[in-house]
Amino acid sequence: MNIDRRSGCPINLSLEVFGDRWSLIILRDMIFGGRRHFRELLNFSLEGIASNILADRLKRLMALGLLTKADDPSHKQKAIYSLTEMAITLVPIMAQLGAWGRVWLPVTEELSIRAELLEKGGPPLWEQFMDELRHEHLGAPSRTPPGTPTVRQQLRAAYEAVVERKAEELRLIKTEA
Amino acid sequence: MNIDRRSGCPINLSLEVFGDRWSLIILRDMIFGGRRHFRELLNFSLEGIASNILADRLKRLMALGLLTKADDPSHKQKAIYSLTEMAITLVPIMAQLGAWGRVWLPVTEELSIRAELLEKGGPPLWEQFMDELRHEHLGAPSRTPPGTPTVRQQLRAAYEAVVERKAEELRLIKTEA
């Protein structure tokens, strides 16, 4: 995962950022799953990332300017990862990727609820969601009127159940062994 | 490059299709550069793909349903590769990827002309371009009125000069050695 430049083409450079099997998965879990800690990303990843790869990618994404890291005041050893504006603006790409996958790939219905919501909401919904992310990760003022259901809430509801089930499975396997 | 499924999440499945360093580069050169032959992809790739990797990826993209291969009537040994509808609908993703890269990455101005055009044209332009691709690769009837400049022509003009320069460089290095 070296950061060399093969060419100055925008698509190529984008690929050099997340043209690997894990970077975008991590960003997906942070953006849509609300993960902020190492252990959350490790244990609640549907795809089961290895801890060394996760550590490496977090470091790399920080070097590239997509993430920042800060101490969690509640725990001296905890680190809290935040999305930068650079990462937040990946939302439209994620939405397109999800929409394409939903059409052409053997997606699980449960897991494509998020992609469906993003697709139906279109760019206005993406913008609202990005604002919410800016509020959570960059401390920007919230533009959502109080009482309004956030995009985040809508996105997570169904998904969390699946992820939780998966995490439970993994815990069982671990205790059996 | 095995085709296993880590999860049924649309974003994950999409990543398993082109979450590597080369698949999307090849598709980019076919979609925007009009490459149809092995040698074209090999010698006119800005990034310099190796022939074994190219062969492997073409095979893989065919297995995944993104490309088809046919004999070129003009030459018994030539194979002509075509985009499927599945690949053509990647245009919006490519456009988003290019737009994002243009904002956040150190793109070369020359090489970002394409991304800029796609961005300015927006979804209507993407649609027109996709129709042109369907015409060229799937034999669909052309919807573009005769005499109208195609998106393809606009996209290629500036880019080809850069690629040609690069190919010339490579030829020089080869003859020197």
Next chain:
DNA sequence: CAATCCGATTGCATTTTGCAATCAGTTGCA
């Protein structure tokens, strides 16, 4: 008939990945 072009394939060194075990420091609870 020789040089060149065609889509690949082979062999080999290097890099990346996946997996399990482990680390030292921190915290919660009895």
Next chain:
DNA sequence: TGCAACTGATTGCAAAATGCAATCGGATTG
């Protein structure tokens, strides 16, 4: 106080993917 559980990682090692150069047999061109 003591100890288990949890924190973000790191290490060692085998397997897989990649990059590179050389090469293949057949087809075409001059």
